[in-house]
Amino acid sequence: MKTCLLCHTSFSPPFGWAAFTGIGYKEPMLCHTCEGLFHRITHISCPVCGRDEEVLPHHVKQKNVWTNWQSPKLPDAACADCRQWADNPRAACVMNRSLYTYHEGMKDVMATYKYRGDATLATLFTKDLAKLARQSGADLFTTIPLAEDRLWERGFNQATLLSGALPLTLLLTRNGVTSGKQSKRTKGERLAHLENAFQLIAEPPELTGKTVCIIDDIYTTGATVRTAAKLLLAAGAKAVLSTTLIRA
Ligand SMILES: [Zn+2]
Ligand SMILES: [Zn+2]
Numbered sequence: 001m002k003t004c005l006l007c008h009t010s011f012s013p014p015f016g017w018a019a020f021t022g023i024g025y026k027e028p029m030l031c032h033t034c035e036g037l038f039h040r041i042t043h044i045s046c047p048v049c050g051r052d053e054e055v056l057p058h059h060v061k062q063k064n065v066w067t068n069w070q071s072p073k074l075p076d077a078a079c080a081d082c083r084q085w086a087d088n089p090r091a092a093c094v095m096n097r098s099l100y101t102y103h104e105g106m107k108d109v110m111a112t113y114k115y116r117g118d119a120t121l122a123t124l125f126t127k128d129l130a131k132l133a134r135q136s137g138a139d140l141f142t143t144i145p146l147a148e149d150r151l152w153e154r155g156f157n158q159a160t161l162l163s164g165a166l167p168l169t170l171l172l173t174r175n176g177v178t179s180g181k182q183s184k185r186t187k188g189e190r191l192a193h194l195e196n197a198f199q200l201i202a203e204p205p206e207l208t209g210k211t212v213c214i215i216d217d218i219y220t221t222g223a224t225v226r227t228a229a230k231l232l233l234a235a236g237a238k239a240v241l242s243t244t245l246i247r248a
Contacts, residue, residue, distance in 0.1 A: 004031035005124060006109065029124055037105030041098055041247060046079035049222055050097045050247050066097060066136045066241075081222070090191050091226035092233050094240050096219050097136070098247035099128055106246060110217070119156050125245055126164025129215070133166055133243040138213035140205075142171045144224055145198070158217045162245055166215065169205060172198045172228055187221065194227040200235055208236035213243055220248040 001010045011031040028035075041052045043061035047069065052061070062077075069075050074086055074093075085091055100106060113121045133141060143159040160168065175197060185193065212232050214225050219242060229240035 002028060004034055005029040005121060006034040006037075006112065007031060037109055039101040039103060039106070041101055044097075046077065046082055047075050048078045048082040048093070048095055049219065050095075051079060051081075052101055052247065064097060066095070069095065085222060085226060088191075088226075090195055090230070091223070092229040092240060094214075094222065094225050094229045094242050096222065096225065096242040096244065096247070097132055098219055098244045099125065099132060100246050102218065102246045102248040110246070114158055114217070119161055122158070122161040122164070125162055129162055129243065129245055130164050130166045133163075133213050133215060136213050136241050136243060137211065138241055139210040140169045140171070140207075140212045141166045141215055142169050142212060143215050144228055145172055145174045147174050147197075159215050162217060163215045168215070170201055171204055171207075171212070171232065173201050175199055187223070190221070190223050191227065194223055198228055198231060200231055204235060206236075207232060209238050210236075211239045211241065212237045213241045216242060216244045218246040218248055219244040 001012050003010055009031055011028075013028040041050070041064045044050050044052050044064050045061050047062060047067050050064065052064070060077075067075075074082060078086075082093075086093060109121070113119075141163065143157065143163065146157045212229075214228060216225060219225065225240070225242040229242075232240050
């Protein structure tokens with residue numbers, strides 16, 4: 001018998017479990033019910049932001065893998081959100097790939113993970129997330145810094161934990177502003193706030209010609225990574241990508 005990492009009930013893993021779920025590797029870590037909370041993104045409808053839902057009825061989805069596209073010109077299949085972003089001078093274009101969709105079950109998992117401080121849950125995802133990030137071919141991996149007040153509240157940066165064994169390079173810091181609740185702001189307010197929220201560290205490593213991949217827990221509107229990407233591109237980076245656990 002094993003104890004489920006998420007709900008803490010006992011379960012006996014059926015034969016062939018690890019190969020079947022894709023979560024848990026050699027040892028299953030979740031019971032069958034909890035395993036069902038995770039919906040892996042296998043195919044995506046937007047090659048830029050990595051969303052998986054149908055945009056148009058006849059839309060052809062592609063496999064959830066990185067594509068070579070890095071130019072500012074958007075690919076034809078880019079979604080309406082990505083097109084809107086392309087016209088926004090406050091943000092830069094970022095190709096994103098994520099592991100899981102965001103639905104009710106996943107919201108509970110994230111609540112447990114982020115707010116109850118159950119950092120051991122990160123071990124469920126670190127290998128897959130690192131694998132996806134490495135497949136991007138990026139030269140450097142980094143995370144979005146949490147505001148001081150959030151870090152204090154939570155005691156850990158979820159993105160740093162999720163990165164597992166990926167070598168992270170510190171590139172960005174928060175300006176000394178408190179975060180407030182991003183979710184209570186309009187898109188315009190969020191962007192204006194985000195624009196002032198980050199800065200490059202005092203002596204960053206050479207970024208010229210480098211592709212940087214930002215690791216984060218969730219891609220919702222893309223505002224955070226796209227704002228951060230602008231700074232990194234201005235500092236000489238060739239391209240900025242993001243890899244997240246969830247695509248909301
Ligand atoms: Zn469970
Ligand atoms: Zn998109």
